[in-house]
């Protein structure tokens with residue numbers, strides 16, 4: 001029986017683990033350095049906004065919709081609009097993690113938290129084993145790196161405004177480690193629009209119970225609240241620092257946009273000085289839960305070289321997904337790349353062939369667009385998401401933004417890919 005080891009339990013790693021459980025029976029091990037799965041997804045929640053709706057439906061029709069459907073079931077609000085974004089849904093960040101953990105365990109994924117990989121043993125471009133902090137070695141046949149691109153703390157201090165003790169909690173659980181770098185492979189770093197290294201996470205979270213009652217009510221009823229800011233509190237330069245280009249719109253600088261993600265309210269700005277925030281009606285007692293007055297995590301610091309099957313260039317048995325695999329922003333984007341990496345890792349373990357998503361689908365086109373974009377002059381400062389910015393524009397121009405599921409079903413059937421990822425699911429995943 002072959003062993004597939006996935007390093008990093010964010011959305012990409014979880015999707016990779018589920019997709020790898022196919023073909024011949026395998027031992028799938030998911031290693032996560034913290035005590036929780038989902039990584040940045042612990043503070044996220046926005047799904048199905050703009051082109052993410054199409055991508056979510058594609059994944060479902062391709063037979064890789066387990067995580068999409070889990071997020072749908074955990075939704076606090078569905079089919080609502082907020083500035084620049086249509087038909088969004090929000091999952092509850094309070095229940096998402098245990099829901100996903102239960103799903104992975106039901107599918108016989110060997111989930112190991114508090115398991116930080118610190119080194120690899122490799123020869124001639126092939127990894128044989130990874131080393132954990134307790135110095136033990138874990139051998140595997142094929143590996144998938146889903147370690148994300150955020151932090152660690154030293155980078156948030158160097159390229160940002162310090163460590164905000166975000167959901168990745170590096171001081172407690174130890175820093176992110178780049179597996180590709182441990183193999184001697186050179187990653188690249190993203191840049192901001194203003195020329196600085198990396199990007200600041202695009203949102204921070206506020207305790208909902210610290211908001212005035214009318215704001216809490218609006219969030220509960222509509223999922224969103226938009227509070228205009230007095231001119232002196234508008235910070236337009238913030239838009240250039242954000243990793244989420246889809247939210248780099250004037251509406252997000254001129255207003256405080258809050259979204260209801262269950263226990264928290266997601267504030268659509270990387271940070272905001274709390275003394276200024278408390279001058280805004282309704283925010284007099286505001287308290288942050290993730291993010292802070294001056295800092296948030298810095299991301300896009302470690303993009304691995306890869307082909308469009310998600311195999312790392314220069315490595316024989318290492319795949320990558322999520323933010324590690326490109327300047328992709330989002331849970332849905334991490335699920336799509338994770339699914340492909342997991343499928344191809346399992347195919348490699350079984351002696352099969354690597355596949356790519358076809359470019360007739362948004363899930364395939366975004367991977368190709370990101371690869372092509374990297375060759376451009378401004379390649380390091382572009383970000384790719386189905387939900388906005390340059391990729392959503394391309395998606396629309398190419399007729400890939402489809403809101404009609406029946407039309408997508410026909411498209412996927414014509415490609416011969418209906419239920420593709422579910423068709424080869426093995427008994428262990430039953």
Ligand SMILES: Cc1cc2nc3c(=O)[nH]c(=O)nc-3n(C[C@H](O)[C@H](O)[C@H](O)COP(=O)(O)OP(=O)(O)OC[C@H]3O[C@@H](n4cnc5c(N)ncnc54)[C@H](O)[C@@H]3O)c2cc1C
Pocket residue numbers: 007008009010011012013031032033034036037038039040041043044045046047115116117118146147148149150168175176177178201202203204297321322323324328329330331332334
């Ligand atoms: C504050 C914030 C809010 C966001 N909101 C949204 C949103 O609403 N909607 C949306 O679509 N996107 C959102 N995003 C973006 C989205 O969360 C990310 O793009 C996506 O989740 C990245 O997933 P990932 O699996 O690639 O990486 P990550 O989520 O970064 O996961 C990487 C995981 O790898 C682990 N890891 C790292 N190194 C090691 C190691 N050596 N050994 C073991 N484990 C390791 C980490 O602990 C982490 O759990 C948000 C991001 C942030 C930061």
